[in-house]
Amino acid sequence: MRLRLLLVLSLALLATLAVAGPALAQGIDVTPDDGIVELDEARALIDRAVELYENGDAEEAYTAARNAYLDHFEFVEIPLRVRDEALTLTLEEDFANLRNQIEAGMAVDVVKGTAAEVKRGLDDVERVLAEPGLAAPILAAGYSFMIMFREGLEAVLVVAAILGYLEASRNGRYKGAVIKGVGLAVVATIITFVVAAVLINIAPVQRELLEAATAVLAVVMLFYVSFWLIARFEHRRWMEFVKAKVWTAASTGSTLALAGVGFTAVYREGFETVLFYQALLSFARGLTQWVVLGAVLGLAVLVGVGFSIFRAGRKVPIKLFLGTAVVLIMVLSVAFAGNAVRSLQQSATIPVTFLEGVPRLPIFLAELTGWHPTAQTLLTQAVLALIYIAGAIWIFVILPRREKRVLPFQTATAAEDVPEVQPASAGES
Secondary structure, rough: OEEEEEEEEHHHHHHHHHHHHHHHHHHHOOOHHHHHHHHHHHHHHHHHHHHHHHHHHHHHHHHHHHHHHHHHHHHHHHHHHHHHEEEEEEHHHHHHEEEEEHHHOOOHHHHHHHHHHHHHHHHHHHHHHOOOOHHHHHHHHHHHHHHHHHHHHHHHHHHHHHHHHHOOOOOHHHHHHHHHHHHHHHHHHHHHHHHHHHHHHOOOOOOOHHHHHHHHHHHHHHHHHHHHHHHHOOOHHHHHHHHHHHHHHHOOOOHHHHHHHHHHHHHHHHHHHHHHHHHHHHHOOOHHHHHHHHHHHHHHHHHHHHHHHEEEEEEEEOOHHHHHHHHHHHHHHHHHHHHHHHHHHHOOOOOOOOOOOOOOHHHHHHHHHHHOOEEHHHHHHHHHHHHHHHHHHHHHHHHHHHHHHHHHHHHHHHHHHHOOOOOOOOOOO
């Protein structure tokens, strides 16, 4: 009897392996590119499930969510388990929660939140399977370098101008107060970065919404900074701006006021730096080491520039530095805008219209450029880019031509105001 039972179990095991063997082999042999295709299909089915559930078709929504897991995610589950078992288990649980919530008739917002968790997990899976390549790390480091160097350079220039003006106006006794304000601003910036990172991690808000809000705020600040810098391309205008601030504080004769000038001059840049880095880090997951590398390089170059300004007394080409910074800032803000829209789409806050035939970039490069093949993301980026182009044409082409036209008119008007001297006649001579 035992021998017969053992024979039956052996035959059953062989039959199971015969059926499951090809599927297991297919899962093991799946390439990263094939896996990424399956992940895209799974994302599309999750979006479809949410859409069906919103329309009241819970049965079809359940089927779509189930197929996303069984027909697509399972193809990458086996190779993923080898690389990151914890992520595999987390996604299995998220998929199960989504199906259970749909089946139980939970609120639409609850289902949307779980669907967003699933899609974020699928993005994490793609980061595990995909290779960063060369372009994405370079872009991440370049963005980071630009943020650190641009914000730091502006702070260095302002502080140098403040100290120089105090020296020229024989108010050197206030230099210590300004330097103390600068030191406090640096400490406050570090504290702000730590607090912001903690609040983002513990905030009781859906992660996609938080990322979207951070990116939108960063885009607004980058947009403002772009045109603020353009308005101060000329060194003369820059110095006039700084001198006006210092003169107001120095005229009160208060060391606290001068310390406040140093603090605000640096902390403003520090706050912007914190905001930009939080946005960059949220879209550069898996490339944090490259972001850190860019920041370190930017800081090193900034120290060299600062030394040449404060110690060697050399002048730096402000117009060249700021002009380059403006272009990079505009590129960064366009990338952040695309990612902000995608985060809102992932949280099901705004609709998603996929564009067939539009190429999809690898996830690392897609998040660093904000390029996602949906009508909403690409339209937002196109509108922002057109605004920048129109602003550049206005500032660098139209306004200079107007000034050239106005200048001869003003010269002619001034000439008309001069009394005309009539030549003496022959009889009068």
